[in-house]
Amino acid sequence: MKLTTLNDLYLRTIHDVFYAEKEVLRASEDLEKKATQKDLKLAMKRHKDDIQARIKRLETVMNTIKLKANSNHAAAIDGLLREAKTLAEEISDADTRDAALLAALQEIEHYGINRYGTLIAWAETLGPTLTCSRLPSGSRNANSPVVSARATYSHSAS
Secondary structure, three states, rough: OOOHHHHHHHHHHHHOOOOOOOHHHHHHHHHHOHHHOOHHHHHHHHHHHHHHHHHHHHHHHHOOOOOOOOOOOHHHHHHHHHHHHHHHHHHOOOOHHHHHHHHHHHHHHHHHHHHHHHHHHHHHHHHHHHHHHHOHHHHHOOOOOHHHHHHHHHHOOO
């Protein structure tokens, strides 16, 4: 798709976000298995429920504007997920791995906050208010279980 207008960019970004949500959901199971702290595991489990709800809302938005529910490859989320998976595999100390997972998942969630906030701003500019009202709000993502999670660590910093 050639991008020449803000509307073109808006539609492409919806596809990018759809791809990102599906990829994060797909990676969540493996990342959750690598976490050891009970609170982090619980936050990750609740986060998966939030992602599934956002995917459904994106599908509704795409249906409303008659956009095929397919996805564009989004390199940014791929990089963030690759980093999270690498940290989960390479760090042997459980507390350090949990800290790294939390930080990586917060980065991923902040990517979503940025993308949804951008989509909402563009939708308001372009005028599809129905679509805008159905997009998950960026501020809701800021209150996600992963963003608000705090991990405690039992070992001293070295």
